[in-house]
Amino acid sequence: MEHINAADLSTSELNKKIIQGLKAGGEVSIQNPHSMHNIATGLSRPGTVTIQGSTGFYTGGFLEGSTVIIEGNAGWYVGDNMMDGELLIRKNTGCNAGTYLSGGTVVIYGSTGSRVGYGMKGGTIIVCGSVGAWAGQMTLGGKLIVLGKLGADIGESMYRGAIFVRDKDAEKKLGSNVFLDHIQAGEARELEELFKRYGIDAKSEAFQVIRPLPSGRHSYALFNPELKPELAQKMRS
Amino acid sequence: MNSTIKKDVEPKDVQHGIWNKETISEIDYKAGAGKHRIRGCGATRYMPTFDDLMVLPSQLSRMSLDTYREDCDTRTVLGKRTATRPLVIETPIMIAGMSYGALSKEAKIALAKATALTGTVISNGEGGLLPEELENSYRQSVQILPSRFGFSKRNIEAADMLEFLVGIGAKPGLSGHLMGNKITKEIAEFRQLPVGIDLHSHPRHGDAFGADDLVVKMEQLRELTHGEVPIFMKIAAGRVRDDVKIAVKVGVDGIILDGAQGGTGAAPVMATRHLGIPTMPALVQAVRTLEEMGVKDEVSLIVSGGVTDGADLAKVIAIGADAVAIGTGAMVAMGCRVCLRCHTGKCGFGIGTQNPEFRKRLDIDGAAERVANYIKAMTAEAVLLAKAAGKTRLKNLEREDLRSITLEACAMTGIPLVGSNYVFGERFGFES
Ligand SMILES: Cc1cc2nc3c(=O)[nH]c(=O)nc-3n(C[C@H](O)[C@H](O)[C@H](O)COP(=O)(O)O)c2cc1C
Numbered sequence: 231m232e233h234i235n236a237a238d239l240s241t242s243e244l245n246k247k248i249i250q251g252l253k254a255g256g257e258v259s260i261q262n263p264h265s266m267h268n269i270a271t272g273l274s275r276p277g278t279v280t281i282q283g284s285t286g287f288y289t290g291g292f293l294e295g296s297t298v299i300i301e302g303n304a305g306w307y308v309g310d311n312m313m314d315g316e317l318l319i320r321k322n323t324g325c326n327a328g329t330y331l332s333g334g335t336v337v338i339y340g341s342t343g344s345r346v347g348y349g350m351k352g353g354t355i356i357v358c359g360s361v362g363a364w365a366g367q368m369t370l371g372g373k374l375i376v377l378g379k380l381g382a383d384i385g386e387s388m389y390r391g392a393i394f395v396r397d398k399d400a401e402k403k404l405g406s407n408v409f410l411d412h413i414q415a416g417e418a419r420e421l422e423e424l425f426k427r428y429g430i431d432a433k434s435e436a437f438q439v440i441r442p443l444p445s446g447r448h449s450y451a452l453f454n455p456e457l458k459p460e461l462a463q464k465m466r467s
Numbered sequence: 468m469n470s471t472i473k474k475d476v477e478p479k480d481v482q483h484g485i486w487n488k489e490t491i492s493e494i495d496y497k498a499g500a501g502k503h504r505i506r507g508c509g510a511t512r513y514m515p516t517f518d519d520l521m522v523l524p525s526q527l528s529r530m531s532l533d534t535y536r537e538d539c540d541t542r543t544v545l546g547k548r549t550a551t552r553p554l555v556i557e558t559p560i561m562i563a564g565m566s567y568g569a570l571s572k573e574a575k576i577a578l579a580k581a582t583a584l585t586g587t588v589i590s591n592g593e594g595g596l597l598p599e600e601l602e603n604s605y606r607q608s609v610q611i612l613p614s615r616f617g618f619s620k621r622n623i624e625a626a627d628m629l630e631f632l633v634g635i636g637a638k639p640g641l642s643g644h645l646m647g648n649k650i651t652k653e654i655a656e657f658r659q660l661p662v663g664i665d666l667h668s669h670p671r672h673g674d675a676f677g678a679d680d681l682v683v684k685m686e687q688l689r690e691l692t693h694g695e696v697p698i699f700m701k702i703a704a705g706r707v708r709d710d711v712k713i714a715v716k717v718g719v720d721g722i723i724l725d726g727a728q729g730g731t732g733a734a735p736v737m738a739t740r741h742l743g744i745p746t747m748p749a750l751v752q753a754v755r756t757l758e759e760m761g762v763k764d765e766v767s768l769i770v771s772g773g774v775t776d777g778a779d780l781a782k783v784i785a786i787g788a789d790a791v792a793i794g795t796g797a798m799v800a801m802g803c804r805v806c807l808r809c810h811t812g813k814c815g816f817g818i819g820t821q822n823p824e825f826r827k828r829l830d831i832d833g834a835a836e837r838v839a840n841y842i843k844a845m846t847a848e849a850v851l852l853a854k855a856a857g858k859t860r861l862k863n864l865e866r867e868d869l870r871s872i873t874l875e876a877c878a879m880t881g882i883p884l885v886g887s888n889y890v891f892g893e894r895f896g897f898e899s
Contacts, residue, residue: 267686288674307680311620330618390660
């Protein structure tokens with residue numbers, strides 16, 4: 231295990247040291263990350279990087295193949311554009327976690343802010359706590375799994391993919407252009423495997439699935455301006 | 468009473484002012500459909516153009532160059548502010564990003580081949596990077612759009628230049644738009660979408676909400692590209708002064724400024740007609756801002772939107788841009804007749820379509836050659852003007868070489884009115 235003290239390093243110095251460390255031993259531990267931005271950007275070496283603390287924006291952006299573990303909280307956009315590998319966040323994250331995810335797995339053991347999995351195209355995001363509004367907005371593929379409470383407008387305008395939820399109030403929190411469906415046997419098995427692998431205490435039976443409307447013809451506010459003449463009349467009197 | 472005047476003459480109101488046929492058909496459409504109209508191509512209404520500027524030739528005060536025997540350099544270096552591998556192109560004309568989806572694969576390949584024939588750069592546009600485009604292009608620019616359809620780290624690795632897209636002139640503030648009839652199986656797979664949907668992508672980047680985040684995003688992109696590749700931001704002309712300042716502070720190597728005339732494959736007519744400001748005043752404002760900030764020589768400026776010939780190119784460069792991007796013009800060179808119906812996907816020339824039968828009609832190599840010829844001819848036209856103005860490099864054209872022929876252009880550009888030294892408005896950079 232290589233130990234790196236990030237206290238006096240610039241982002242690119244740190245990222246270079248991470249690559250050297252992984253080359254040498256396959257395992258790197260980072261002390262004093264001090265909420266630095268852009269840690270492990272585009273990292274593509276096999277191995278494990280453990281960050282002993284909290285990180286700033288874009289941790290593990292474009293990650294490709296390595297395992298990155300954040301022992302604290304992560305800032306906005308953690309795992310953005312990630313291609314492959316694993317990103318485990320032990321605590322909470324800011325907004326837009328896993329934005330544009332293409333592949334790999336992001337596990338947030340705590341809660342996350344709004345727009346988790348925004349525009350994701352593949353891969354898996356698991357949130358053990360709650361999520362903010364617009365989770366999985368414009369999803370084009372992949373799996374978003376939420377164990378805790380949902381925010382408003384989940385799955386708004388998703389085109390493909392699936393969002394697994396067990397919040398009993400899910401029906402009331404759906405975005406437009408999606409519907410709530412039963413979980414299929416194959417999906418349940420995949421969830422069980424993921425839960426086992428990442429040490430998450432949950433059962434797949436409890437989950438329902440949010441899917442895009444099969445028509446693919448999305449309805450939007452702009453196309454159907456909702457004018458309410460009856461209401462206007464009432465207000466006059 | 469004069470008996471030669473006939474009684475009961477019906478006067479003829481030939482001119483209908485705003486109640487012309489176009490207005491009436493617009494209203495008819497809305498009265499039927501209950502929604503706004505979508506159309507291909509940029510704005511067709513009148514907007515001020517570079518034709519309102521003239522280039523001053525050299526006579527006794529300066530020596531001209533020999534048009535036929537002496538050289539005028541057009542090689543252009545873009546993005547040298549921080550990138551360690553700036554982009555070098557042979558002529559300051561790039562092919563604007565036009566998506567594979569809006570255009571056919573054959574059209575994209577032809578455009579890419581044209582860049583190889585002329586030594587310039589093509590931008591991929593929305594919806595992924597076609598391998599055949601990359602194989603055939605001389606230099607490849609890759610767009611990072613809010614939708615990220617078909618986008619991945621692989622695209623970034625292939626790029627000679629990156630374009631972080633903020634907006635396009637035809638529909639600034641709106642997102643990408645591809646009609647369902649163009650989303651064939653092939654396009655759907657490429658963009659990772661279901662077949663046949665009407666696609667309305669999002670207008671904001673999910674991984675950069677606002678200018679402060681963009682500073683960090685830029686650092687990320689530099690990390691990814693090892694600081695080698697120039698990073699541009701494509702901005703639609705609106706609050707040009709503010710936007711240019713922000714882009715420069717965020718740390719870009721260059722700006723692509725797309726004026727309100729800019730083309731598109733599909734956009735609401737409202738947007739093309741009424742959003743944004745025209746290319747010429749936008750360019751002036753951008754140059755002024757870069758000069759005020761003291762970064763004019765570092766930050767490259769590419770301008771697009773209604774650029775059609777070498778005169779536009781020469782004037783744009785004289786005002787202070789480094790290069791132009793052409794969209795619609797390149798399509799016309801391939802055979803497009805600007806029918807404004809790109810959005811239907813029924814382009815009989817095989818350019819703005821995904822229909823397999825229509826696509827066969829485009830002769831790729833023939834189209835590539837025509838686009839290359841167009842670029843060469845445009846370059847030659849600009850060079851002709853530059854030499855007549857006494858320049859050994861196209862880039863040496865300057866504002867002092869221009870005059871406005873209309874009050875409007877004069878007020879908008881700060882370039883003196885012909886036959887006088889008056890500027891009706893803010894002066895722009897030189898006293899005469
Ligand atoms: C068919 C077509 C498709 C376009 N697709 C894109 C696109 O995907 N991304 C983009 O940034 N601009 C797109 N544009 C805008 C062009 O990049 C460029 O800004 C514009 O065409 C310049 O104006 P001009 O057509 O007058 O030269 C498109 C334009 C056309 C005509």
